[in-house]
Amino acid sequence: MIEPPLPAELLTELASMRGLLDEIGAYIFTKDLHGRYTYANRYVLALFGTTLEQTLGRDDREFFDQARSAELWDNDRRVLEQGETIEREEINYLKDSGEQRIYWSVKKPVRNAAGEIVGMCGISTDITERKRLAAKLDEQRQLLETILNHIGAYIYMKDRQRRFLYVNPMVAHLLGRPPEAIMGRYDVELMAKADAELLSRLDDKVFRTGRMQAGEESFPDQHGKLRHYWSIKVPLPSASGKPEQLIGFSSDITELHDLKEQLQQLSMTDSLTGLFNRRHFFALAEKEVARTRRHKLALALMIIDIDHFKRVNDQYGHPVGDCVLREVGQIMQSMVRQEDTLARVGGEEFAILLPSTQAADAHALAERLREQIGAATLAACMGTALSVTVSIGLAHLQAADTRFDSLYTRADQMLYQAKHGGRDRLCAEPGL
Numbered sequence: 001m002i003e004p005p006l007p008a009e010l011l012t013e014l015a016s017m018r019g020l021l022d023e024i025g026a027y028i029f030t031k032d033l034h035g036r037y038t039y040a041n042r043y044v045l046a047l048f049g050t051t052l053e054q055t056l057g058r059d060d061r062e063f064f065d066q067a068r069s070a071e072l073w074d075n076d077r078r079v080l081e082q083g084e085t086i087e088r089e090e091i092n093y094l095k096d097s098g099e100q101r102i103y104w105s106v107k108k109p110v111r112n113a114a115g116e117i118v119g120m121c122g123i124s125t126d127i128t129e130r131k132r133l134a135a136k137l138d139e140q141r142q143l144l145e146t147i148l149n150h151i152g153a154y155i156y157m158k159d160r161q162r163r164f165l166y167v168n169p170m171v172a173h174l175l176g177r178p179p180e181a182i183m184g185r186y187d188v189e190l191m192a193k194a195d196a197e198l199l200s201r202l203d204d205k206v207f208r209t210g211r212m213q214a215g216e217e218s219f220p221d222q223h224g225k226l227r228h229y230w231s232i233k234v235p236l237p238s239a240s241g242k243p244e245q246l247i248g249f250s251s252d253i254t255e256l257h258d259l260k261e262q263l264q265q266l267s268m269t270d271s272l273t274g275l276f277n278r279r280h281f282f283a284l285a286e287k288e289v290a291r292t293r294r295h296k297l298a299l300a301l302m303i304i305d306i307d308h309f310k311r312v313n314d315q316y317g318h319p320v321g322d323c324v325l326r327e328v329g330q331i332m333q334s335m336v337r338q339e340d341t342l343a344r345v346g347g348e349e350f351a352i353l354l355p356s357t358q359a360a361d362a363h364a365l366a367e368r369l370r371e372q373i374g375a376a377t378l379a380a381c382m383g384t385a386l387s388v389t390v391s392i393g394l395a396h397l398q399a400a401d402t403r404f405d406s407l408y409t410r411a412d413q414m415l416y417q418a419k420h421g422g423r424d425r426l427c428a429e430p431g432l
């Protein structure tokens with residue numbers, strides 16, 4: 001039977017429909033009950049590298065690697081035989097190139113007027129690139145998460161209102177709460193107000209300047225021990241150009257900090273007596289001279305030297321000599337004021353700097369020191385009981401002393417005189 005030709009308007013409408021289907025950025029097709037193509041838009045044809053005429057009446061076995069694309073055929077059968085509508089991801093392999101393509105496919109049965117299935121129509125969107133990007137993104141997210149969770153540093157994000165937006169497990173552990181109980185909360189809700197204020201100084205500077213800031217921060221741990229951190233805080237760019245968030249990286253440098261303090265302490269002290277050493281004493285004294293001159297105050301210096309100390313060593317041995325040095329140092333330390341500076345400046349030589357001290361008071365203290373040391377029984381703990389005397393030189397800062405050196409030289413000259421005058425005595429500058 002010859003079918004009557006379609007009316008001209010219908011043909012025009014059909015042509016414009018096809019034109020439209022060709023412009024939709026997706027693969028659109030229809031198939032008959034045997035899975036043979038009855039229509040394919042230009043995207044499908046481009047994928048297969050065929051014309052419409054070459055495609056019609058052929059099924060997917062001719063275009064896809066059937067063994068690896070079985071899912072495609074299964075889905076079609078569920079639509080054509082069970083009348084299901086399928087909406088799902090499909091992975092196909094092109095027959096010629098073996099290239100993998102991933103689609104989001106919607107497949108629906110096409111029914112005749114009697115409701116019988118006569119074929120199917122489908123629309124597939126290529127999501128290969130999106131899936132590849134998503135997999136890459138996921139890989140990067142996992143990498144970032146691994147770094148953030150295992151790096152030995154505290155990493156956090158905060159907003160301008162000092163609210164935590166992110167914390168890594170190290171911060172959570174430090175604050176003694178799970179991350180979910182920290183994120184979204186203000187720092188003052190999670191730590192003592194004073195600590196929060198201290199930690200926010202660098203944060204404020206980041207938001208104020210819009211620039212990265214770095215510095216040392218101190219914060220007590222769960223046991224109350226003060227720990228020190230080196231923090232780097234970076235503003236995160238925002239659409240307004242004004243940073244609204246920052247990311248912070250803090251490393252625990254407590255051990256380094258303590259070591260630095262110990263080293264600093266060591267560099268200032270004499271290991272035998274625990275008093276300041278000569279170098280530190282001279283540095284402090286130089287500052288004290290400048291302060292005294294600026295405020296037009298008084299400043300006294302005495303140098304104390306143990307008499308015939310060589311004999312102590314020779315007679316009792318070096319360890320007893322050491323013990324005597326320590327004990328003489330302790331006696332003096334117990335007799336000076338908080339603001340005075342006592343140091344061991346030589347083998348058996350000590351010095352005391354006395355700020356705001358008039359000549360008479362310095363003189364009186366020097367005499368008391370000489371008497372107390374002379375009267376003390378020393379090195380008893382070493383099984384030896386002995387006593388020593390000291391000679392003391394005393395000088396006072398004068399208008400011509402612009403540097404500490406000149407004051408020290410005069411006190412030393414006074415000490416020399418005390419030694420030559422017979423020892424166990426105090427010699428002060430004339431006029432004092």
Ligand SMILES: Nc1nc2c(ncn2[C@@H]2O[C@H](COP(=O)(O)OP(=O)(O)OP(=O)(O)O)[C@@H](O)[C@H]2O)c(=O)[nH]1
Pocket residue numbers: 272305306307308309310311313317318319320321322325346347348419423
């Ligand atoms: N045990 C001990 N002795 C030291 C130390 N440093 C210096 N000495 C000794 O101190 C002695 C100082 O001797 P001298 O400079 O001759 O002076 P002195 O014997 O005290 O005599 P005068 O100062 O003139 O009264 C030396 O024997 C040094 O070995 C130390 O750290 N420990």
